[in-house]
Amino acid sequence: MDASLATRRLGRAAAAALAVALAATACSSQADGTADDAAKTVVPTVGAEDNNPQPLDRIKDGGELREPLQQWITQWNPYQVDGTYGDAVEIMGYLEAKLFRSDAKGVYQPVPEYLVSAEVTSTSPQVVTYRLNPKAAWSDGKPIGYQDFKAVWQASNGKDPAYNLADSSGYEQISAVEQGASPGEVKVTFAQPYADWQSLFNPLLPAAGISTPKEFNEGWIEKVPVYGGPFVLQNADKTAQTITLAPNPKWWGPKPKLDRITYRVMDSAAITQAFLNNEVDYASAGTATAYGQLKDAKDAAIRTGTPWDEVHISFGGNGALADQKVRQALGRALDRASLIKIANKGVPVEFKPLDSHLFMTNQSGYRANAGDWVKYDPAVAGKLLDEAGWKDAGGTRGKDGHPLELHYVMSDGSTQAQADLAAAVQSMLQQVGVKLSIDKVPSKEYFSKYINQGRFDLASWRNTGSFPLSRTVPIYRAPQGDNVFGNYSKLSTPEIDSLLRKAAATLDPAQAADLYNQADVRIWELGHTVELYQRPSIVAVRKGLANFGAGSLADTVITSVGWQK
Incomplete structure (x- = not known):
């Protein structure tokens, strides 16, 4: 749980898809002689x-x-x-x-310095009306108004590829941004319902700074x-x-x-x-x-x-890992409890296993959806690899003359315990005939040149602040052309994509949670990511x-x- 951990912040504070908070792999440090169990105080x-x-x-x-x-x-x-x-x-x-600011329960509250009110004023189509604080103004003297909302929408809706976006979720559902009954009122109309509308335009940026792709991409460097x-x-x-x-x-x-x-x-x-x-x-x-x-x-x-802070191991989608059976085999070959114990060694608080990709354990709607997909069973892992054509020849498995060799990419700024976790993964996979190399890369390039580019077979980082729930959608949604959003492994299915989109468009929180959980079950089955634990x-x-x-x-x-x- 070191401050240097590779982190991706997913948008509690902004429309950021992925920092997503950001230089290492697990969330722990080397024990200093403290007994493992005695430290949980x-x-x-x-x-x-x-x-x-x-x-x-x-x-x-x-x-x-x-x-x-x-x-x-x-x-x-x-x-x-x-x-x-x-x-x-x-x-x-x-x-x-x-x-908007979220309170201790994760519920958004309007900030009075900007908003007199903000509410859904129509549901068919969905219309949100914002009444602005008349004192709200930019440092250049211009009052905050509908032009700023419109500029954020037009830059972020994904229609113009020249805007190098983090995420278009929510904005691509909007059909119009207009002035309301007065200059102090903004009317946003949605072509499809979007439940997490309070996460949009937050923070609002001035139209003067983002109205062209050049300003958007380069004006804030x-x-x-x-x-x-x-x-x-x-x-x-x-x-x-x-x-x-x-x-x-x-x-x-x-x-x-x-x-x-x-x-x-x-x-x-x-x-x-x-x-x-x-x-x-x-x-x-x-x-x-x-x-x-x-x-x-x-x-x-x-x-x-x-x-909202989770640690996971992600699988890439290239080479041998393009085969779902191989990814599922890795899920069964990893002893999650042992990996969590390594990360938790000597740390004075217990790390709880996380069985959802989308909800934290203390979040309303959380369900344990992992099922058997990450139930440790090397025999099942071996059977799945056999079915995928990777035959056991007494050492590293092979197929069509090629050995089953994978790469675990980690930052050179990782702690010893993070290295221990990677080494444990290496040993576990070796037991089922998978050769895993641990590749240390410069911490400053970990995301930009490796994770963001999908240049990994296995990698571990944290996602933080990912609520409302629609902020998790970019991690699992289907890429569009060269834009992978936050789905760096590029693994997705039409069913998962559809469920996530339906959930994000469902205004009833209980119904939305059910759809998100249905998607989560499929994400576990897909073999996209092995969640480890929620990080206190x-x-x-x-x-x-x-x-x-x-x-x-x-x-x-x-x-x-x-x-x-």
Whole structure:
């Protein structure tokens, strides 16, 4: 659970398909001699915010919040395929017009600084009417209006391939964006119903910055051209690898309590020591080593939560793995319980197995759908490989003169425990006649040159913040031409695609959950991904930091974050 873990944030904070939060493979660290069972002493909060909630009158005016950053932010546009890195998505929620925030139960609430109201005003066709706060304006002085909604829709609906999109979900269902009864009203009409409409236009970006493909793709590289949130990007020093936010002088809402937020890019191994040296105010405490050093550290408070955060092993769709039987065989050859135990070794909270691709265990609608598809049984795995034509010759299986050799791609920034997990996978597959090479690649290229390009047979990363549920659709939907959305293995079926689309178009939450679960059963059968566990959040924060820490499904209200009086 190291801060450097390869992560993909899926859109709680934006229309980001995949950062999706983002440099290694599993979610753990090497044990430091702590007995495995004795370490399970921390129970994360479920459905609650462990962030030291304080009223504003008990928070000082001013002060600085110092945070570590996993990697340098190059692309700031969260709708662009390269702008989906998790920390960037989170920060953009502070810089631009975040129309909705999710509460601790994952329910969207309109942000009053932007919306007087937002509601479905017709169901046939579905029409959503937004009434805007008349004070809401961009930093260039233009009032926020329907043109901005229209520009986001036109850039994101997938009709113009020149816009290099992260995800078109929701926007491709819209048929019109118009001014309503007044300039302060926006009317969005859907050609097909879309249940998660509150996730759209969130954050809203200014039309002035995204109206052409060039502006959309290149206008947000290394800069933010126009602001609409409580903070602005005051400085981005690429040499020093630091980013500084300051309050937006044109902000019309409650004045932020902090007068500076500073981010510094650092290696994961340095973050714990940076916290102990009073250089940062926030650090992951999710490994045995980090927790041991931070739990009793001066001025440290440990906060825990159960967020939307999962760790999995994905299968590629090329070569031998183009055969579903081979992928199913791998699912039966992996001892999931043992892999989770490796990841969990020495960490003070128990990792719970995750039996859904779409729901977290603490999410309404969760069902355990894994069935027998990942039930450890090497004999069944061998039988499936036999049926696929990969014959056992006493070592590595072969077919048509070719050996069954696969590649597990992992970041060179991985921890020892992550390497241990990969080695365990290698050993398990060897038992059924599959030769697995572990290929370490540069951490900075892990996503851009390998995962995003589908250049892997097996790989492991995290998906985070993937709600509402429609945000998981890009991972499993059918690619369109060269656009794979978030489905890097390119594995899909018309049935899965149809079920996901129906679910996303179903306004009744119970009916939608049933459709998502039907799709999940088929995703397990497809052999797309082996889910491992839901990753708890354990963090150390500086004592006195209020309204910030470890939530479950809630967004941070950045204007309320500060230091207690």
